[in-house]
Amino acid sequence: MSEAAAFAAWLGGAILVLADGRRGLAVGLALMAAGLGGVAYAAGEQLTGAALLAGGVVAAALRWRSGPEGWGLMQPGSTPRIVLTVVIGLVALYFAASLASGDGAAVRFAPMACIALAGARLLQGAERGAALTAASGLVLALGAGSVLGSSGSLPAAVVAAVIATGTSALPAAEPHGA
Amino acid sequence: MEPELAVALPAAGAACATALRPRPRLALGLGALLGAGGLAAVVLSSPGAASDLLGITLSLSAPARSMLIVAALALAFVVVLAPQNAARSSLLRWGLAGLAGMAAIAVAPTLDVSVMVLLALVVLQAAGPGRRPYARRVRAPALAVVLLGLGLLFARMPGPPALERLGAVGLVAGLVAALGALPYMHEFDPEELTATSPIPWIAFVGPVVAVVVLTRARDLLPAAIGAMGAMLIGLGLLNIVWGCVASWRTELGAAAWRYSFISDWGLALCGFGLGLTEGWAGALLILFSILIGRLPLYLWSRQPLRDKIQTDRPINLVVAAALAGSAPFAGFTARILLLRGATALYWPLALVLAATLLLWVPSSLRLGRSLGMPKGRQLAGIMVTLALNVALGLYPQPLLSLAGL
Numbered sequence: 001m002s003e004a005a006a007f008a009a010w011l012g013g014a015i016l017v018l019a020d021g022r023r024g025l026a027v028g029l030a031l032m033a034a035g036l037g038g039v040a041y042a043a044g045e046q047l048t049g050a051a052l053l054a055g056g057v058v059a060a061a062l063r064w065r066s067g068p069e070g071w072g073l074m075q076p077g078s079t080p081r082i083v084l085t086v087v088i089g090l091v092a093l094y095f096a097a098s099l100a101s102g103d104g105a106a107v108r109f110a111p112m113a114c115i116a117l118a119g120a121r122l123l124q125g126a127e128r129g130a131a132l133t134a135a136s137g138l139v140l141a142l143g144a145g146s147v148l149g150s151s152g153s154l155p156a157a158v159v160a161a162v163i164a165t166g167t168s169a170l171p172a173a174e175p176h177g178a
Numbered sequence: 179m180e181p182e183l184a185v186a187l188p189a190a191g192a193a194c195a196t197a198l199r200p201r202p203r204l205a206l207g208l209g210a211l212l213g214a215g216g217l218a219a220v221v222l223s224s225p226g227a228a229s230d231l232l233g234i235t236l237s238l239s240a241p242a243r244s245m246l247i248v249a250a251l252a253l254a255f256v257v258v259l260a261p262q263n264a265a266r267s268s269l270l271r272w273g274l275a276g277l278a279g280m281a282a283i284a285v286a287p288t289l290d291v292s293v294m295v296l297l298a299l300v301v302l303q304a305a306g307p308g309r310r311p312y313a314r315r316v317r318a319p320a321l322a323v324v325l326l327g328l329g330l331l332f333a334r335m336p337g338p339p340a341l342e343r344l345g346a347v348g349l350v351a352g353l354v355a356a357l358g359a360l361p362y363m364h365e366f367d368p369e370e371l372t373a374t375s376p377i378p379w380i381a382f383v384g385p386v387v388a389v390v391v392l393t394r395a396r397d398l399l400p401a402a403i404g405a406m407g408a409m410l411i412g413l414g415l416l417n418i419v420w421g422c423v424a425s426w427r428t429e430l431g432a433a434a435w436r437y438s439f440i441s442d443w444g445l446a447l448c449g450f451g452l453g454l455t456e457g458w459a460g461a462l463l464i465l466f467s468i469l470i471g472r473l474p475l476y477l478w479s480r481q482p483l484r485d486k487i488q489t490d491r492p493i494n495l496v497v498a499a500a501l502a503g504s505a506p507f508a509g510f511t512a513r514i515l516l517l518r519g520a521t522a523l524y525w526p527l528a529l530v531l532a533a534t535l536l537l538w539v540p541s542s543l544r545l546g547r548s549l550g551m552p553k554g555r556q557l558a559g560i561m562v563t564l565a566l567n568v569a570l571g572l573y574p575q576p577l578l579s580l581a582g583l
Contacts, residue, residue, distance in 0.1 A: 100337040112331050119324030128312040135301050135320065139294050142327045146290040148334040155234040156290045163298045170305050174312060 002042035002106035009035025009110040009144075010092075013117030014085035016137055020126075021072030022063055022172075025133040029168075030060035032114055032137050036144035039110040040157070043147050048157040052143055055161020059136040059168035067129030067172040081124075088116045107147055114141035129172035136164040180219070180229045181236045181285040184246070187216035189278035195271035202267040209270045210257070216277065217250040225582065235287045240582030241389045241462065242284035245469075247580065249382060250277055252469040259559035261477050272373035273382075275302065280386040289330060289394040296356065296387060297323045308374040309367055318364040319356060319379060326352030326391070333398050346395070346402040350409045353391050357384040359417045359443050368432035372477060380439045381473040385465040392450050403453065410451030415530065417444030422537035431483040431548045435476045438501065438545055441538065442468055448531065449516050456519035459583045463512035463574055471500060471508065471567050475549065478559055482550030489551050497560060498546030500567050502538040508570035 012032030019025045033056015041049030074082070096108035118141060121134035143160025146153040191212030198205035225240035238246075253273040260266045279299040286292040300323060304316040329348020335341045355362035357380050364376035372378070396403060421441025425434045442464055449461025475497065482488075503509025513535055520528035552560050570577065 095332075095335070095341075100335040100341060102336040108331065108335055112328065115324055115327045115331070119320065119327075122313075122320040122324070123317055125313045125317060131313045131316055132301070135297060135316070138320070138323060138327070139297050142290055142294050142297070142323075142330075145327060145331050145334075146288065148331065149288060149290065151288055155287055156294070159291050159294050163294055166298070167301050170301065 002039055002104075005035045005038025005042060006106035006110040006113075007035070008032075009039060010089050010113045010117070011035070013114045013137065013141075014089070015073070016134060017081050017085050017117050017121050017124075018078055019071065019073050020068060020075055020130060021070035022065075022067030022129060024071040024073045025067060025130055026060040026064040029063060029133050029137050030057055032118075033057060033060065033140050033164075036110055036114060036140055039106050040144055040147050040153070043104060043107045045147050045153050045157075048143075048147060048153045051154065051157035051161045052140055055143075055157075055164045056136075056140050058161075059133075059140075059164040062165070062168040063129070063133050063136075063172075067133070068127060084120055085117060088120065089113055092116060111141045111145035111148075114138075115145070128174055132167050132170055132172060136167045139163045139167065180231055181223050181238050181281070182229060182231055183219035184216055184223060184238070184281040185278055185285060187212045187219060188274045188281060191216065192271055192274035192278060195267055195274060199267070199271075202265065205267040206257075206270060209267065209274055210254075213250070213253070213270065213274050213277065216274075216281065217247065217254075220246045220250065220281065236285040237287075238285050239389075239393055240580070241393060241458075242386060244462070244577060244581035245386050245389050245465065246277070246281055246284055248466050248469050248577070249280060249386065252382075252473060253277060255470065255559075255562065256474050256477060259474075259555050259562065261481055262555060263481055264477070268373070272306075272378075276378060276383055280383055283390055284386055286390075289326075289391065289398065292390050292394070293323055293326045293330065296326070299383065303374060303378065306374045309370050310365065314365060315374070318358060318362060318376070321362060322352045322355035324352075325349075325355055330398075339401060342399055342402045343405050346399050346406040346409065349391060349395050349399070350406055350413065353388055354413055354447075356387050357443055359440050359447075360413070360420050361416075363440070366433060366436055368430050372480070377436065377439070377473075377476065380436070380443065381468055381476070384443070385469060388446070388450070388465070389462075407451040407453045410447045411527070414444045414447030414449075414451060415534065417441060417447065418534045419444075419537065422534070422541050425541035426537075426544060431479070434541065434544060434548070435479060438541055439468065439472060439476075441541070442472060445512070445516060449512075449519065452516070452519040452523055454519045454522060455583055456515045456522065459574075459578050460512045460515035460519060462578065462581050462583070463508055463515065463570065466570060466577060467508040467512065467567060470570070471563055474559060474563050475501070475545075478552065478556045479545070479548050479550075483548055485550070487550035488547040490547060491551065493552060493557075493560065494546040494549055495543075496546075496564060497549055498542040500564055501545055502542035503535070506571045507564075507567045508574065509567075511571045511574050
């Protein structure tokens with residue numbers, strides 16, 4: 001299950017990078033949150049997984065309601081972005097499964113791939129709605145990464161869920177004067 | 179007193195000041211009251227003591243506590259003696275929001291939560307009205323969060339020592355990106371409002387972020403702490419040279435001030451990198467002097483810079499001396515401590531540091547002139563800044579003791 005969840009998290013992150021419309025962004029964020037939650041759940045952190053899933057679903061629902069119209073998936077000129085999502089996936093897989101040792105490669109892969117993908121989306125200088133969605137995805141990935149820590153991951157997941165929701169609730173249109 | 183209040187009261191103050199924007203005096207009064215309550219909560223909290231009121235264990239380390247106290251005092255100082263064209267209630271609103279975020283970063287149970295709060299601050303600051311589009315304002319500080327997040331993941335992965343060193347690279351790169359120092363300088367528009375520009379990252383929020391990241395990194399990366407120190411010293415020297423030369427040679431006055439913050443951060447990074455008590459003491463003194471010296475002086479220089487007024491009166495020269503770190507100002511004591519630490523660690527490093535200290539002179543003379551002919555509130559503010567700087571230079575121990583050194 002953990003491998004499937006990690007793949008779902010990467011796929012969600014990839015959709016986040018490839019989408020320009022609110023529906024595509026919302027689906028990407030929801031899928032990423034489900035994957036990250038599933039990875040945490042499979043690692044024995046059920047409440048952490050639930051918090052991440054809840055935060056991601058609420059944030060995705062908020063994005064579904066506001067932002068650029070439509071899906072905007074893989075628009076013309078998005079080949080470099082497709083290549084980027086594949087390269088990030090492969091590099092994260094190398095670090096998580098090959099360089100690092102021990103069980104739980106999925107718990108290492110999913111947060112790393114999602115942090116890199118959400119970060120790449122933010123660095124693209126995207127439109128405001130896409131940047132806010134990427135920030136929500138980034139904070140959820142940070143929350144999932146806390147599962148690797150020695151102290152409890154639930155507080156971090158709850159904080160991540162709250163921040164992800166708050167970020168998606170911000171207006172997707174530029175304020176006057178920008 | 180519980181550290182929760184240190185976060186909640188300034189946050190409530192910022193919320194009140196935002197809600198009462200149409201009535202600036204009421205916003206100022208209520209915000210100031212709640213901000214003072216937050217400061218009292220930080221002062222009365224015991225460093226290291228844990229609180230579990232919310233189901234999350236929160237505690238405040240001594241260095242972060244001292245930095246929060248000085249940041250709150252700097253905010254109060256800037257609001258009371260605000261530049262003539264600045265709205266006090268607006269300054270207080272942004273300052274209290276930043277202070278609440280800084281307190282949350284400091285009291286967070288883990289570095290993960292601190293990084294998440296940092297991201298929340300990044301998102302909120304970029305969401306304010308500004309000249310640049312959102313995506314361009316959020317880019318550089320968001321990169322800091324990404325790098326810190328990756329650094330944390332690498333630090334926790336079981337495997338070869340290279341992973342821990344990659345973790346150290348991520349944390350150092352993330353910290354420098356959060357500050358906006360080289361090689362991750364934030365995009366700067368001299369005409370932008372100070373609150374929505376990169377200045378708050380390097381001059382207000384940055385000191386707390388640096389103290390929290392570096393304090394926690396010592397526990398997180400015990401085997402890579404030497405590599406981390408070497409990276410901090412290398413980046414510190416780069417920022418000293420680049421910041422001083424650029425501050426001297428750049429055409430725009432506001433950009434010169436921004437580069438001067440970078441050069442001060444170079445010294446602080448070197449101090450943290452030394453890893454010795456003297457190094458930390460010197461670095462913290464530099465950060466205190468940024469908060470209560472360079473930041474208020476920058477705010478008071480904004481109007482003379484717009485009016486293109488430059489003067490060579492005695493007050494300008496005294497300010498230049500304070501900015502250059504000459505005796506008896508705080509910068510001098512900090513430099514002595516750094517040189518002592520560098521000598522103890524590796525004497526050629528002290529030689530290099532001593533040589534770079536001369537670079538501050540031309541840029542500081544330029545910055546001192548840029549304050550124009552201060553009068554009224556601006557003159558009072560500059561006099562108080564200089565007095566505080568002298569006091570910190572002559573008697574640094576009370577503040578250093580507050581920081582647990």
